[in-house]
Amino acid sequence: MKIFWPYLLIFGILVTDPEGCEQNSNDEGEDNTSQTDISSESEIFQENSVEPSSSDQMRTSEGLENESKQMIGVYFMPSWSTSADPNQDRDSFWSCLTGRGDCASLQNTATWGPKGRIYNRQFPYEGPYLNRKPIAELKGFYKRDDPAVARKQLQYMKSNGIDFFAFNWFFGRHYYYHLYFGPQSKIYYPEGWKIDPNRDGRVAVPGLEEWNEQLEVLLSENLKLPAAEQMKWAINWCDDSDERWRAWLDVGSPESMSAGRNYEGEKPDKALYLQVHDKITQLWIDKYFKRKDYLKSDDGRPIVYFYFPQDTESRASFYGITMKELLDRSKALARKNGLNGIKFIAVASGAMMPNERMYGMPTRWQANNPSEPWRGGRYTDRILFQDYVPRLKGMGFEGLTGYVYHNHYRQDNKSYADMRKTYRSHWQEWSEFFKNDKEFEYQVPVAMGWDMRPAGGTWPQQTGFPSEPIKDRVHSNKSTFKAKLEEAKKQSEKYHSSNGNTIMICCWNEYLEGNYIEPTEGHGFDYLEAVKEVFMDRRTGFIPSPPASVASSTSP
Template identity: 70%
Template sequence: MKLFSPPLILFLIFILDPLACEEKSSKIQSSKERIVELPTDPNNKAEEEIKITDIETEVIAARQTNDNTIKDQLVGVYFMPSWNTSPDPNRDIDSFWSCLMGLEDCSSIKNTAVWGPRGRVYDNRYPYEGPFLDRKPHPSLGGFYKRDDPQVARKQLEYMKSYGIDFFAYNWFFGRHYYYHRYFGPQSTLYYPEGWQIDPNRDGRVAVPGLEEWNEQLTVLLQENEKLPPEKQMKWAINWCDDSDDRWRLWIDIGSPESISAGRNYEGEKPDKALYLKVHEKITQLWIDKYFKRSDYLKSEDGRPIVYIYFPQDTESRAAFYGITMRELLDRSKVIAVRNGLKGIKFIAVASGAMLPRERQYGMPTQWRANNSKEIWRGGQYVNRLLFQNYVPRLKGMGFEGLTAYVYHNFLSLENRSFNDMRRTYQSHWNRWSEFYKNDPNFEYQVPVAMGWDYRPAGGTWPQTTGFPSEPEKDRVHSNKATFKAKLEDAKKLSEKYQSSNGSTIMICCWNEYLEGNHIEPTEGHGFSYLEAIKEVFLERRMGFNPSPLVSVASSKNP
């Protein structure tokens, strides 16, 4: 998943008197016991302490077991939402379908922020190779379906369940910069924690900004899921994608002279540390109020809701600008969960990155530094970059209890130029991180699997401001049912070998990453073949069927 620009969301802003509100900032103190102080109410009128070490001791004790039997794998799949890219509210241009069908309406290839002033440039050396109609969803799904079609959502849930997928991790996005008005009809239903401060003199303008983005499909999926009998419902989890630099730049623009002049903000609204922490608390409270208490939300064996965090280095870097560690952010969320009657939250990192010293400039940043600390809206730089193998050992200390991946593109000098290459790359990561964590029963490596990679519908791998992709040869990582099934077999075998540390979860990318060539959802091109492979490896094994022969890496051919 690679995103470059958030959608434009229009809100009516009422320009009245300046907002006058003062909030005491929440405090996080570092100490031997890592005590986190949080307000007991949203207006910060009182404070109480919760000792994180006490919570962790109970959680660890609850997870420990003497059961060494091999358990069936839990199979998860990432679900990527699409969105409307049209500036005209009366016209819907789906971010996926528009790029599969041609060039005219594809916003990905017109994105000047990543492709340069001319957008993606096609010529004899870098020709257009679309349209990509073999990726059109299967007729049983209605072809290029509408994102919020309940019948499509029900079919998707039905296919996942019947073909052996246990849960989906929905790629969840949050625009933390959006202010809205509780007394304005279209915005009155947007989530805001009960009792939190608003300005009645500005049509109920919220004191703490931020709202969910691209959640249309999640809403309809959950509505349809709860209509099903319990035994047919899918479990699901949040995969928080806090990776967009565009969203960060919109956040740091809060209260800038331009934003105040344009009426987007009022005097006194600024993206300082106190507001950053309040927005994080709002995100956590939203998860609790809307999702965690649902019976279909994925939970750990000890009953804690599981949250995946995609590219944690991005969240870490931006928090570090305020002097906040990732550990403090995650601990803050765990405390809020406990206060709301839950047992905490289990966080899993979804991470990958550059591994060679010559690639350090593309490494995983740990800090964002403003060009001008007094005028942060002028931008900044991501600094203190680490290579992936140096970043991973830090995860447990950051508050994570597991690691998995979305897509591995390389392992040291091994790079993906075919599906055979990808299988070798993945096996190298599997072995390294399974061995690394094998003696740690409190940190799991969830074995990731991907069906391939082909970014051509979005312009190619990787976008450069010259208008051309830098490595288009990597857009031929294609599998078929046999080679994908062989990769699943390898993943299953390794997961069983290291089950004492890896747990029993296998994460598949992806249900519907159509622009990246990772889409196991049935299509006109590959039909149900990828779902059939999952069913044969996982579901039929549970029912006692014998496995089909493996296809080795050495003998399999890249179709």
């Protein structure tokens, strides 16, 4: 979910530009249409468009209580408008699926070089990618804040065996705003915290949520559903953007002062960094943790997923702050507010070969010029993934899972068969590593594939071309995805006594990375049906017969 394009966030007249958490295409389905699927696409749509009944949900709840107690989660990626015009909405997903001209990720010179993404006769544009268009029941290329769409999404998740979604949550720590100014008056600020009444209630501690339109409407619609039909959800904090970090360091710089973005005394020092961290935690507590639908551990602690913790660790090191200090600080603040703490789960992956250390996981950030850190710096002290994982518990994490595994040592993904091998290797390595530690769990991750062509390809280079386009053909179908889910279920059950019971699926809607189980015109309800057949139907006692040629666990 690495985000490679600049974006715009608009709060009234507050316009921002930070950075984020990643066809005609018959070739998009490497095996996209299984011959074993006996239902036509239209039949699938009709069958699955029925609203789930309360009795169905009660059976689901009973299954969770009385059967394997497997918890199935899915990551949810928000989209945003890339238009500088507040009166025009240019969705970051749909603009890249429908063509090239308005796709911000293809025009991003920071990642693709001065000309943006380059296409030519040898390396032609392969879009548009219209088979990724959501189904008519979701209104096609829907609006992010449409309550009817959000309600359908929640119902589709619940009725197909998904227990919770982990929402990719972003926070811009550098934004100052004014509580006495109408368009900004409703932006969250902790009660009783200092403001400047002489500057329209300018906040003393900056920072605000980004891209939270979809979360707000999802949560609003969730509470309108009967209790048995509501989804659980959790935060997946994506503090992974170097551009956002640079914007933070620019607070109080000479350029920022002369442009009127900051006032005297506003500077990104250690004290303010910690205050912003406290503000983030307090926001979670006040807005989210006390909700009945927030995901909690068995002992009642809210669960927070933490995407790519190495990014936060390396930047905090600039102030001499450790990751353990940050997590302990959040846990203490939660206890101060009447909670039992917070359970943090790391979402991580990385290079594993010694010759890839230059791409390893950084643990420090050093300014090129310590007196002018906003000019930039470098990430140093990089370590390989297998050396990073054993450090997680000491940082304060109580679990590990993944978003997308691209490799395991020399094994990398050029097909879905490759991806399944990569995942099996990670599952086995980390399940075994943590099997005797009942205070740390490995949540088995699953992905439906990988194809970043709508965003330019894998991976962006300053030359204007992707470095590994061969990796943009990792495509599954219902059969191969279902087989992977079956493997994940067996792996999770085998190590259940020590490693918990959660399986994480990537993703509900990572449309630009080729990871989307949300129903689309291209694959209908295939992926949700696979989840339902592996997990939900077994809970309720119905085990469908597999198709005659369904992929086995050893034959992708």
